[in-house]
Amino acid sequence: MSEKVLMLGNEAFARGAYEAGCKVSAAYPGTPSTEISENIVKYDEIYSEWSPNEKVALEVAIGASIVGVRALASMKHVGLNVAADPLFTASYIGVNGGLVIIVADDPGLYSSQNEQDTRAVARAAKIPVLEPSDSAEAKEFVKFAFDLSEKYDTPVIIRSTTRLSHSQGLVELQDRINIEDKPYVRDISKNVMMPGNAKGRHLVVESRELALIKDSCDFPVNIVEYNDTKIGVITSGIPYQYVKEALPEASVLKLGIVNPLPRKLIEEFASKVDTLYIVEELDPIIEEQVKSWGIKAIGKDILTVQGEYSANLLRRAIKGENISLLPAAEIPNRPPILCPGCPHRSVYSVLKKLKTHGAGDIGCYTLGAVAPLSVVDTTICMGASISSLHGIEKAKGKEYIKNWVAVIGDSTFLHTGINSLINMVYNKSTGTVMILDNSTTGMTGHQDHAATGRTLKGEATYSVDLKELCKAVGVPHVYVVNAFDIENLEKTVKEAVALDEVAVIIAQAPCALLDKSPITKQYVIDQEYCKKCGMCMKAGCPAITKSDKGEISINDTMCNGCGLCYSVCKFNAIKSVKLR
Structure with missing residues (x-):
């Protein structure tokens, strides 16, 4: 068995x-x-x-x-x-x-x-x-x-x-x-x-x-289910599950192949039902073809081209049911946010202080676009941060680009960013590229890539040296800095953006979720010294909260001792506590 x-x-x-x-x-x-x-x-x-x-x-x-x-x-x-x-x-x-x-x-x-x-x-x-x-x-x-x-x-x-x-x-x-x-x-x-x-x-x-x-x-992947022929539904994929839940009495043609369409099978099914519906998520790919054959069908005129479907959506659209949901407890919104101790937060804190615009890319660091950091101005696709920065420079000139940087992750840089960097050098651009190197593909769950030294199978392999790679394609100024050394990071950004050539800053620090080294210290706020100025909250660390009475505190279950808050406090109100 x-x-x-x-x-x-x-x-x-x-x-x-x-x-x-x-x-x-x-x-x-x-x-x-x-x-x-x-x-x-x-x-x-x-x-x-x-x-x-x-x-x-x-x-x-x-x-x-x-x-x-x-x-x-x-x-x-x-x-x-x-x-x-x-x-x-x-x-x-x-x-x-x-x-x-x-x-x-x-x-x-x-x-x-x-x-x-x-x-x-x-x-x-x-x-x-x-x-x-x-x-x-x-x-x-x-x-x-x-x-x-x-x-x-x-x-x-x-x-x-x-x-x-x-x-x-x-x-x-x-x-x-x-x-x-x-x-x-x-x-x-x-x-x-x-x-x-x-x-x-x-x-x-x-x-x-x-x-x-x-x-x-x-093909056996296509399944015809004849029930009540007053209503017939052509569907495929996950929407089939919603159709079966919302319209259990309907006849259904479940297509396993959706390109090219099995025309004779569809025509035969359509001829045996009184009213034909086509239920497909996103674009009317099936619907447009079926209608072009002269078959009457109802689809996107009552169903959306946006988002996921559900059984309730079909009940409302096809059966006209007024679905009343049981009252549910209000759940507070949980907006996406960088993790406590994320090195990207440190980088964005510096860029925000310098009032720098960021040409963004696809990754965890896209969250630099949301408050309170609000540094990332654009996000298009993988690798586009560097090439769009180049376009901005060519459109507006070298001086305009002095308060812009491109931000891109190490995995994304190797994905398609390297081509864009070559283009900047080749076409004599000016601009600063920041590679946020946390040594992983963070957004999708910490997968390895060509610069981590590990294959998918976990085997040790050659690790691409990002600094040497940037130098090899002709970048004249390449800096490697600790992402949490905000004093040096700020100094380096100021120096790089002032140049009239391409510069790359590689800001290195491991992903907070990937770094398995023990936490040896955390930070607490000494209320006697705290002026409640809010400087420590500007970076948006979720470990730092403010009470209704205005008292700022650090949650010791979330703090991983990155020290960003400590480095921005001007009143010595944030103290380090050794854990071991």
């Missing part, structure tokens, strides 16, 4: 790759996809790595596929943008060993800068997309995707969402299939995408698309 266990969707994806005989996995961490690789690494049969970015990760998987092994690349939706260049060409090349790309979208913007719909990208690239609705399907769809990839000579995308990736479901474990490596045969016309060859491969892609439209009507 096979074992059944509860698994997160991401854990089930990893298990599916293992059972499918996958041999190579590459990814860059990005919520909500991160845990896929963190679970794949548990299977020694699969080589797994953190790549510097998603483009590299996909190219690694493509290379493995070309020489005949099953390969996987995992990323979040905005990571697919980074990987778009190889993705579109991989569609033309096709595969040798199966090639699967798991992409986790983020409806509701839990940890992303936009609500991109991966299905739209896949349609443009003409790559089939599967969309599971629970953890059990997550595992099985990976196995089906590898088979589909090899049968139709195509990469296959599996679309997840935050709700699926981070929800648990019961999964039946099965043995790993031992897949023989496909022989590699040199084929220039298939694998070298120069114009002459690409023209021929484009015809192959179009033929493949037509075959998939026809054949997908019989």
